[in-house]
Amino acid sequence: MTTGGGAPETGRPLHIEKPHLTTTVASTATQLPAEWRDFFALTKPRVMSLVVFTALCGLLAAPGAIHPVLGFTAILAIAMGAGGAAALNQWWEADLDAKMKRTAKRPLPSGRLRRSDARDFGMLMSGASVFIMLVAIHWLAAVVLAFSIFYYAVIYTMWLKPRTPQNIVIGGGAGAFPPLIGWIAVTGEITAMPVLLFAIIFIWTPPHFWALALFVKTDYAKAGIPMMPVVAGEKSTRHQILGYSVLLLAVAMLPWIIGGTGLIYGISALLLSVLFVVLSIPVGLRTSQPDDRMMQEKRLFGYSVIYLFALFTALVADRMVLA
Template sequence: MAVTAITHHAPQLGAEPGDWLALLKPRVISLVVFTGAIGLIIAPGHINPVLGAIAIFCIALGAGAAGAINMWYDADIDAIMRRTTSRPIPAGKIEASAVLGYGIVLAVASVLLLAMATNLTAAAVLAFSIFYYAVIYTMWLKRRTPQNIVIGGGAGAFPAVIGWAAVTGHIGLLPVLLFAIVFFWTPPHFWSLSLYAATDYEKAGVPMLPVVKGAKHTRLNVLVYALLLLPVSVAPWVLGLTGRIYGFTALALSLAFAVLCWRVYADDQDAAGVSRTKDKPARTAFKFSLLYLFILFAACAVDRLI
């Protein structure tokens, strides 16, 4: 079982509310809530504000549930990696079995509540998104292939689709394109991070691309996916689904991101592929990638509202 490596930690009694909240990965939830809300805003039709708020809550709860199951399964490697050792399970604050039960209960509750508040289509997509992240990515891909992030990128791309479906009861072309944007955005976003966190992943035995293929290969892939993202990001505008506000924003952001990823690719390296700049371009690209997604989705909402 994934948690056997941390059984030497004696769980402490009386975990604080903040520890249970940490299991939901609040930083990830903030992005999920934002993209899910954008899906609601841009969808044609109308949803009661109370039901819309419930839908966003369910999306956040489902994402948190998937995060908790992820922490349960990855507790052994979380205990090894420097940036995750303070998480509740490896820190000995909460029993691993309690975390699994917590995640399952929240997952079921989020799907059932969304089905009752909106419709079965939205609930089904939410259920699949939880399964995709907790099982397909966490349990199957993450420890088996350096392409884990490419395939697993779909996990974070569902919220806008769920938000749209909550309003309309179906899935349209625009949310599918937003899904594709997040899908192609994920590799350069996460591989930029993995370039300067490669030592942690190697120590934990996670086959991230820099560990398996090396930094040079990873830098090339960061650039390739940034270039692929460019036409995907402007596709909603080209296809007439959005207007100029979104189109110009997408073009400017994607070109800027491509330039930053080019700098990641061209970063000066020694013979072993280690960056002489301490991966400063990769850190810059990672930080910009977060801003990229927020601005792009906000521009889509503004464009549709106007």
């Protein structure tokens, strides 16, 4: 990219002093060489691991059977769709990511990738995932996968996140689709059980994410993102974390209450969810202090990840025993 002005015809390359960049994303003039790791980073591997796991659990817990090759293909398509949506998310939010310490080293704000490359990569991954699901599995799984990508990349990223502190509440649906899609890939229909698996992750997302948002709220405030702690304040956010944790306990028990699971899941869900509530109580009822290290919030955030892995593991174990 040129900066304007003519170069004297000296036959030698002209050295131009680069002015201080006022844009938040690295200029193409300072573009660093991209590697496959940068494209992989666009897929948000840590988030994808949870997506793949819950999708696999939904697939394994579903009644009926699916050929292992087709099952692998369905999970691959879900992973590709999640990765494509994550890339589109980072393409759209590159300027915001550059303003936050937590995300400033991502490929786009650090200048390792061009925004157009991230956009094209995200669209390619998203389109390929839906096509693979359509051809290898069936139309219903492909339609729900396509809608999940649209939900995350457009409804959450472009519409909700910059406009409302309820972005995580409503946007939580984006991360709740994988077990639903995994279940549908096997059964070919939407029933109460996969909807409840969707609901569990939907209700789990606010206390999980707000626990993180409490100790990185300065980043969100700097970027102008209306996260709940920034807009409603810490006290309101803490109370809502506790409220959603109690609601999660009730929702997590529903698969057992309706007879969709056995005692392995029922007991596991009860114990895991009660511990979730116990850990959320000091977070929900305490008052913030300026010099506080927020260890209780970090503990809740860390446990919330373990909680989801353990709960869905119990779901699959229960299914294996019943089978």
